Amino acid sequence: MAYSIKVNGAQYDVDADGDTPLLWVLRDNLGLTGTKYGCGIGQCGACSVHADGAVARSCSVSLESATGMEIRTIEGLGSGGQHKLQAAWVAEDVSQCGYCQTGQIMAAAALLANGAKPTDAEIDAAMSNICRCGTYNRIKAAIKRASAQA
Amino acid sequence: MTAVVNVSRRGFLKGAGVATGGLVLGVSVPALDAFGQQVAPAQPGRLNTFVQIDPDGTVTITLTHAEMGQGVQTALPMIVAEELDADWTKVKVVRASAIPVDGMEPAAMGTGGSRSVRANFEPLSQAGAIARHMLLQAAANRWAVPVGECTAQDGVVSHGSGRSASFGDLARGASYLTPPQTVPLKAPSQRRLVGKPVNRLDAPEKAAGTAVFGIDVKVPDMLVGTVVHCPVWGGTLKALDPAPAMAVKGVTRVVPLEASFMVIGTGYWPAHKGAQALKPQWDLGDNAKNSSEKIDAALEAALKKTGAVVVDRGDAGSTAKLVKKKVTATYKAPFLHQATMEPMNATAWWHDGKLEIWAPVQDAGRERYSVAEAFNLRPENVNIHVTYLGGGFGRRIGLGFLRPAVEASKAVGRPVKVIWSREEDMTHGMMRPVAAARLIAGVSADGTPLTWDNRLVVPSVSAQLAPSRVRGGVDEISVHGADELQYAIPNQRLEYAMPDAGAPLGFWRSVPHSYNAFFIESFIDEIAAAAGKDPVQLRRDLLFRNPRHLEVLERAAKESGWGTPPGARRGRGIAVHESFGSICAHVVELSMPGDTTIKLDRITSVIDCGMAVNPRTIEAQIEGGMVFGLTAAMYGRIDVKDGGAVQKNFDTYRMVHMAHLPPVAVHIIEGGEMGGIGEPGVPPIAPALANAIFAASGKRIRTLPLADSGIDFA
Ligand code: FES
Ligand code: FES
Secondary structure (H helix, E strand, O other), rough: OEEEEEEEEEEEEEEOOOOEHHHHHHHHHHOOOOOOOOOOOOOOOOOEEEEEOOEHHHHEEEEHHHOOOEEEEEEEHHHHHHHHHHHHHHHHHOOOOOOHHHHHHHHHHHHHHHHHOOOOOHHHHHHOOOOOOOHHHHHHHHHHHHHOOO | OOOEOOOOOOOOHHHOOOOOOOOEEEOOOOEOOOOEEEEEEEOOOOOOOOEEEEEOOEEEEEEEOOOOOOOOOHOOOOOOOOHHHHOOHEEEOEEEEOOOEEEEOOOOOOOOOOHHHHHHHHOOOOOOHHHHHHHHHHHHHHHHHHHHHHEOOOEEEEEEEOOOOOOOHHHHHEEOOOOOOOOOOHHHHHHHOOOOOOOOOOOOHHHHHHHHOOHHHHOOOEEEEEEEEOEEEEEEEEEEHHHHHHHOHHHHHHHHOOOOOOOOOOEEEHHHHHHHHHHOOOOOOOOHHOOOOHHHHHHHHHHHOOEEEEEOOHHHHHHHHHHHEEEEEEEEEEEOOOOOOOOOOEEEEEEEEEEEHHHHHHHOHHHHHHHHHHOOOOOHHEEEEEEOOOOOOOOOOOOOOOOOOOOOOOHOOOEEEEEOHHHHHHOOOOOOOOEEEEEEEEOOOOOOOEEEEEEEEEEOOOHHHHHHEEOOOOHHHOOOOOOOOOOOOEEEEEEEEEOOOOOOOOOOOOOOOHHHHHHHHHHHHHHHHHHOOOOOHHHHHHHHOHHHHHHHHHHHHHOOOOOOOOOOOOOEEEEEEEEEEEEEEEEEEHHHHOOEEEEEEEEEEEEEEEOOOHHHHHHHHHHHHHHHHHHHOOOOOOEEEOOOOOOOOOOOOOOOOOOOOOOOEEEEOOOOOOOOOOOOOOOOOHHHHHHHHHHHHOOOOEEEEHHHHOOEEO
């Protein structure tokens, strides 16, 4: 049956099984490939999106349960990659392979919502996404750079 | 010397993804594959890299190496732009095609061995310098002035008379000129870009989420599939009833193969769900009884026997009477998986006798041949489009992860993207082998090591992937990092044995250096402790023949504050190791709040890579390599049970996270021959960490991962 979900402000009808993870709906049905598959079991955070403003691991959210939520993906974060976190990511030269980084940015964006200025410890606690290339310290620097901006 | 050819007037470059209209130079970069073996000699005519200057001033460089995070896509254009005196904001890269262009062979596509920048530096510098010279000549011709009076900077040629013209404006005129044979390159002091920290060219698209990785490839009319292998390495598929998968919405086809099957459908999830619904009957074969215990027993047995002699130097017999103390230790390291963040995938389209592949491969040049051979195609009918790699680390080499996609497309006659689940990737990869070493040192009365006896046991990677590299029972890929001991110890012996592990083996970032550095740099610390010497002092005493190593050691000691008291329950550990032409040291400073819990306080890294093209990338690679090695040292371990891998995903194959990391400072030493940067940061971290734990607690851990000894982050 078809489900209706709202992603980046637009409503989509998706014809897929209700148990399909939101991750694969975004990638295969809606073509939003900025959200990545890393583990499929909620461990890595590569698939991070926002669901009603909170960070969610889209591999662990079913299509059925995503109906009625406001979903935001990296494509809808800032127009044309211009969100202050994306600018900070470029300025701090964070990405290596880059595969984990959209998920990292979405997790960081939820942390910085409402103008929060997290401490190092709060950043550590909030950022549990895996980066196999080991960019963690630059990610932290980029989050601090972005949060220092009003 | 590099031959640079003016190919502006040849129309073939459209096929290479380069449009014409301005000046285009072709360069022949020596073609090494990912094993570091010469694929084809560099010859004029066998062009594989192109530099193009368009009438609008854009400078385009074709990239033959894979960008897997290590920053070649930025470093290689920097090299050209430096000698060209280009405007860096107008430099872009396109990926080279793997198919031959106009009969020329673009084979220099192997990416591995921390080699890309080293192999390209001279040819790309020449190409840039020659292009600049031709633009200067075009300006001189136009203005009727001697070429020597023209200068170039930031993409503009100027003359003392006040005249100036942009590169774009001059490109067409330059395209009619004959390139000079060689042009002198800049002295290091004249460089404006190389050696300066430059941000990555791929940073914006990676932050925006628009960078296309293999898993993101979309081809019209494409299906998506997934693959399931026999859980036992070497087992085969006996029977498969496709019906339960076909009942899943979106599944279009089930394809049985010899040792695996694929389910293909409209998207990954239907394919995955279909695959999960099947009950394959496997013929598990003899390997089904294989286990970690069995493999460990084989290592233990080999440790008790004399192995093939790799190094036998000095005369241990005559020194015997000077030896007052023996230090003996046995170390072990486990199987490891690369666990690239992007799981294995490839997209293939077999049509009209031709095969097109879109995939994140480390060595498209070589894989074109391996695919052609495996599927009985002519190499010129196989084209591989290289995407961004979501990590490589040695995993994306070889035919293994390309084959399912090719088989799938062959079976259904449409383009198919095959995505491996994380579980399939982790259980059917090519692992860093287990390794063990028994070390014995003989120490004199004044604490000087006089004899060094290393018996190394490692199942052979080459025996599986490159058999010609096993000679006389020695796999050179297993012994690197142990065969040339950096320390001046007069009597040295290295023996080697390669028992069969019954498991698929492959490359893993820094390959043998990962375990050999752990064994050697832990043991030298043990010798220091036994001799009552400071670990830095003992290394200093033994590095007098290696001034570069010594400088790295001294710098690491100085920057880390070595020698200042660390405080109660705190300790520092150091390790120095050379790999891929670079020397790297890490100093770990940690606290131990509990008996087995650690908190990293600070990590100081020093890298001597001879010459730094992009220091910003070098810092990132050394720190990233360190984190990669730290993860392995703390947690990394693949166990074998019932003939297959036990750890399947990140819940059991654990990773270091942001919260575990302390501040890291990377110091770069220059001044020698250029070395690699992608791998040298990995090897010294495990021994530095184990040595720090010893310094803080007196606990010597000889088996990796440290978690097996109960160590974890506080
Ligand atoms: S793919 Fe969702 S957490 Fe890893
Ligand atoms: S940048 Fe490669 S996994 Fe994070």
